[in-house]
Amino acid sequence: MTQEQTDLTIANPKMSARDVKVFYGPKQAIKGVSIDVDMDHVTAFIGPSGCGKSTFLRTLNRMNDTVASARVEGEITLDGENIYAPTMDVVQLRARVGMVFQKPNPFPKSIYENIAYGPRIHGLAAGKADMDVIVEKSLRRAGLWDEVKDRLNDSGTALSGGQQQRLCIGRAIAVEPEVILMDEPCSALDPIATAKIEELIHELRGRYGIVIVTHNMQQAARVSQRTAFFHLGELVEYGVTSDIFTNPRQERTKDYITGRYG
Amino acid sequence: MAEHTIKAFDEEIDRLRGLIAEMGGRAEAAIENAMLALQRQDKVLAAQVVADDKRIDAIEAEVEKLVIQVIALRAPMANDLRDVIAALKIVSVVERIGDYAKNIAKRVPLIATNTRTLEPISLLPSMGQVAGEMVHDALNAFAARDADLALAVVKRDQVVDDFYNSVFRTLVTFMVENPKTISECAHLLFIAKNIERIGDHATNVAEMVYYAATGQTLPERERGADLQPED
Ligand SMILES: Nc1ncnc2c1ncn2[C@@H]1O[C@H](COP(=O)(O)OP(=O)(O)O)[C@@H](O)[C@H]1O
Ligand SMILES: [Mg+2]
Numbered sequence: 167m168t169q170e171q172t173d174l175t176i177a178n179p180k181m182s183a184r185d186v187k188v189f190y191g192p193k194q195a196i197k198g199v200s201i202d203v204d205m206d207h208v209t210a211f212i213g214p215s216g217c218g219k220s221t222f223l224r225t226l227n228r229m230n231d232t233v234a235s236a237r238v239e240g241e242i243t244l245d246g247e248n249i250y251a252p253t254m255d256v257v258q259l260r261a262r263v264g265m266v267f268q269k270p271n272p273f274p275k276s277i278y279e280n281i282a283y284g285p286r287i288h289g290l291a292a293g294k295a296d297m298d299v300i301v302e303k304s305l306r307r308a309g310l311w312d313e314v315k316d317r318l319n320d321s322g323t324a325l326s327g328g329q330q331q332r333l334c335i336g337r338a339i340a341v342e343p344e345v346i347l348m349d350e351p352c353s354a355l356d357p358i359a360t361a362k363i364e365e366l367i368h369e370l371r372g373r374y375g376i377v378i379v380t381h382n383m384q385q386a387a388r389v390s391q392r393t394a395f396f397h398l399g400e401l402v403e404y405g406v407t408s409d410i411f412t413n414p415r416q417e418r419t420k421d422y423i424t425g426r427y428g
Numbered sequence: 429m430a431e432h433t434i435k436a437f438d439e440e441i442d443r444l445r446g447l448i449a450e451m452g453g454r455a456e457a458a459i460e461n462a463m464l465a466l467q468r469q470d471k472v473l474a475a476q477v478v479a480d481d482k483r484i485d486a487i488e489a490e491v492e493k494l495v496i497q498v499i500a501l502r503a504p505m506a507n508d509l510r511d512v513i514a515a516l517k518i519v520s521v522v523e524r525i526g527d528y529a530k531n532i533a534k535r536v537p538l539i540a541t542n543t544r545t546l547e548p549i550s551l552l553p554s555m556g557q558v559a560g561e562m563v564h565d566a567l568n569a570f571a572a573r574d575a576d577l578a579l580a581v582v583k584r585d586q587v588v589d590d591f592y593n594s595v596f597r598t599l600v601t602f603m604v605e606n607p608k609t610i611s612e613c614a615h616l617l618f619i620a621k622n623i624e625r626i627g628d629h630a631t632n633v634a635e636m637v638y639y640a641a642t643g644q645t646l647p648e649r650e651r652g653a654d655l656q657p658e659d
Contacts, residue, residue, distance in 0.1 A: 384503055411505050411509075412505075412506060412509060412510065413506065413510075413643030414506050419506075420506050421430055423505040424432070424504070424505050424506050424508045425433050425434060425502075426429070426430040426431065
């Protein structure tokens, strides 16, 4: 059997980026990237440091708005709606498209409050009982409930690094997001804590669209079904993860994933 | 191809290729010497082929160890991964090829009659030569990542199959006419079958090389009608 080119069409993309360009002042960091994200596939962004993975990821929930010099061109839609439209509520957008950062950043508050904060400001809970349900559900989905259920009033910052990162994932989950963006979520974690996050990503797949930036190619191979390789601000190759890691089509992708880069 | 950022990785891959090249050379020599021993009824050479097979087995074990080490320590990807997996598979096939050559050599002392009276024997050296060249080319293709050469090997398998069918018919006819040679001719039949299997194995190696080099699998081969079912 000759290998077929796998069909990469995503039938109902949750998010679509079309010809996205990002500039920091005069410097172009992203050079016309188009990609779709859906709920059924975890998408991994890989590429050498400085190639624009974080920059592009942050366009997906307008985190670049916080960078004064940053300018975004092109179109990005969430359920077909342009997220850069003037009518778009950015606070609402960042709840629908949540983000988990490289360094776990829990609030210096109780574990309970870390989760409850978002639902409260978004008015998702009718009362204390309601909030208790949301907190438990979010911590369960984040795979943290059993470890913290007896000490919900302890400070979130007292948890281990891996637990803190799962708390941050729980915090993102609490506001009922549709997409979760993760920027090198495991790079500050040890291998066991990393394995737990990866396991969690498997469990979250299908319920949320998940995009993960990782500099660890083994991790991309383990957690994702689609991989996008970025180089110098370009999306060089996008494909089924197993294809990318066994038979990449572009020379640049091959050199990078086989350790021949630079 | 560009070098790996980690130099030791390149050294290990080079060593892997070196071992496989050596193994291929030894398998090819084993086939050649076994056929020569048969033609000349040279029992000493035949015994040498049997003894030399140990080195082929040893290389297989060495490659296996190295491949496991490379996978564990380097986590090879893409063409590197295809290469080391191909290496692992190829050595187990070449080890089998060595066994067939050894098997042929082991039959040499069992053929008591002067081979000059066995006319059909004259077909076997050319058949052995084609099979030996296939082994040689398949392993060269691996060393050079040469998909075209691998493809040429696959195509040549038909030549060995045709040889086999012809040898088979000739031997059967000869046995009918010279019943006293039946026991010798039976050995020759097995030898012909061994060579035919060597051709099949060389073809398998070539298919693995093609995949390693291109990332594409070859379409299923069309097989010529065999006189005997596959064993
Ligand atoms: N706030 C910023 N201001 C100016 N340039 C930036 C800023 N953030 C990132 N860059 C530049 O944009 C490019 C892409 O960076 P980034 O998206 O962080 O890459 P990656 O996440 O792949 O390592 C780099 O050249 C980087 O220096
Ligand atoms: Mg980054």
